[in-house]
Amino acid sequence: MIDIFDKCATDEGYFGRFRAAKDRFFTLPVLDDIPGPRMNCQGKETIMWSVNNYIGLAGDADIQEAAIQAARTWSVSGPMGSRMMSGTTQDHLNLEKALAAYSQKEDAFLFNYGYMGVLGIVTSLCGPDDVLIVDKLAHACIVDAAFSAKGGQGGRPMVRFFRHNDMADLESVLKSVNKTRKGGVMILCEGVYGMTGDLADLPGITALARRYEARVFIDDAHGIGVMGTQGRGTADFFGVQNDIDIYFGTFAKAFASIGGYSASSEQVRDWIAFNSRTQVFAKALPMIYVKALQLTLEKIIAGNDRRALMWERSRRLREKLSALGLHIGPGESPICAVFIPAGEHLEEIIMRVLTYLRQNGVFCTGVMWPVIPPGLVMLRMIPTAAHSEADVDETAEIFQSMRDELKIKFALNEEEIAKVRKIYRG
Numbered sequence: 175m176i177d178i179f180d181k182c183a184t185d186e187g188y189f190g191r192f193r194a195a196k197d198r199f200f201t202l203p204v205l206d207d208i209p210g211p212r213m214n215c216q217g218k219e220t221i222m223w224s225v226n227n228y229i230g231l232a233g234d235a236d237i238q239e240a241a242i243q244a245a246r247t248w249s250v251s252g253p254m255g256s257r258m259m260s261g262t263t264q265d266h267l268n269l270e271k272a273l274a275a276y277s278q279k280e281d282a283f284l285f286n287y288g289y290m291g292v293l294g295i296v297t298s299l300c301g302p303d304d305v306l307i308v309d310k311l312a313h314a315c316i317v318d319a320a321f322s323a324k325g326g327q328g329g330r331p332m333v334r335f336f337r338h339n340d341m342a343d344l345e346s347v348l349k350s351v352n353k354t355r356k357g358g359v360m361i362l363c364e365g366v367y368g369m370t371g372d373l374a375d376l377p378g379i380t381a382l383a384r385r386y387e388a389r390v391f392i393d394d395a396h397g398i399g400v401m402g403t404q405g406r407g408t409a410d411f412f413g414v415q416n417d418i419d420i421y422f423g424t425f426a427k428a429f430a431s432i433g434g435y436s437a438s439s440e441q442v443r444d445w446i447a448f449n450s451r452t453q454v455f456a457k458a459l460p461m462i463y464v465k466a467l468q469l470t471l472e473k474i475i476a477g478n479d480r481r482a483l484m485w486e487r488s489r490r491l492r493e494k495l496s497a498l499g500l501h502i503g504p505g506e507s508p509i510c511a512v513f514i515p516a517g518e519h520l521e522e523i524i525m526r527v528l529t530y531l532r533q534n535g536v537f538c539t540g541v542m543w544p545v546i547p548p549g550l551v552m553l554r555m556i557p558t559a560a561h562s563e564a565d566v567d568e569t570a571e572i573f574q575s576m577r578d579e580l581k582i583k584f585a586l587n588e589e590e591i592a593k594v595r596k597i598y599r600g
């Protein structure tokens with residue numbers, strides 16, 4: 175008889191070989207300290223390029239104090255219960271109003287996690303006759319949400335993908351969907367693509383949505399607090415916020431907290447509030463976060479100097495690494511996607527690179543096939559306002575010594591450059 179747990183004794187599943195080998199270096203590394211530019215990784219101080227503390231609010235003393243005050247009043251318990259029953263407070267409502275005003279929408283609704291928010295929104299709105307059109311590089315929560323939606327009759331909406339940021343492909347999907355359309359159509363994408371660092375073509379997407387009568391949902395996890403006026407996000411950056419039907423932001427990145435929110439018309443907000451199972455059947459966002467987030471939002475709005483510093487650090491990192499011969503993805507957002515050729519030796523190169531960097535004081539995230547085409551390693555680096563010039567310079571020096579000591583080739587050949595281009599244009 176097969177036991178449900180049989181698979182746990184194999185090296186299958188995500189990162190299965192690492193799990194089977196009890197790895198805690200490449201996967202699930204223990205990082206102590208509050209998130210910041212230098213963090214202790216298994217006993218070694220590293221310059222941290224892997225946390226989304228974009229404008230340096232993690233560990234902010236005023237926000238910490240607001241959370242402490244909230245804990246004094248509400249402890250860790252308040253409020254108890256789901257928003258629907260006993261978990262709504264005036265503070266939750268006030269925060270929603272403030273977020274709606276910030277995002278220039280009629281109303282907003284809070285979620286406990288970004289992932290749960292996207293899942294709740296999409297599954298509450300989309301039923302069997304609807305079609306969800308998803309950018310191929312969209313975050314797992316968007317993909318999971320699209321495939322989890324089912325509606326009342328148990329049928330599922332159709333899910334179609336379009337090539338990453340490819341407007342011609344999106345248009346052809348919209349055209350074909352409209353030929354047999356029985357329900358609504360929604361396009362789902364990120365604002366800033368968190369892995370590759372490029373921006374969604376929101377002017378193109380919103381124009382096509384208008385032409386083919388589709389709705390637009392953007393998950394701007396990496397754009398909120400980072401892009402646009404007062405950090406209002408990627409749609410504001412492009413001047414198309416009015417054309418976004420549901421704007422979604424998480425607090426896990428620039429807000430350096432936990433939770434997320436959708437901003438939309440009041441009617442859509444109410445539908446979501448009453449129908450999102452991930453929130454209707456879950457305890458409300460704890461008061462410690464709600465109270466702290468009110469102050470965080472003020473700091474985000476007033477954060478132009480912090481954003482300028484973040485861009486400056488991003489520019490410097492890009493310049494220094496490019497000077498070493500490294501190929502970096504487009505600088506549309508602060509995220510630096512650094513590409514290293516790996517040929518046939520993908521796993522060997524990624525492990526040598528990450529080991530060298532971590533052991534010599536640089537922590538970043540490594541990505542390879544199937545997330546990106548084979549033959550390339552991508553190091554995703556997140557410059558923040560908390561990094562100093564010295565952090566950037568020291569990092570570049572460590573990359574240089576890695577190149578020289580490990581004899582790793584940095585320059586990409588034509589074919590590899592074409593592969594990188596393919597990532598960005600789908």
Ligand SMILES: Cc1ncc(COP(=O)(O)O)c(C=O)c1O
Nearest residue numbers: 287288289313315368395424426
């Ligand atoms: C684009 C995107 N959406 C959603 C999430 C999930 O957000 P949270 O961590 O708040 O659940 C992430 C986090 O990795 C993300 O990058």
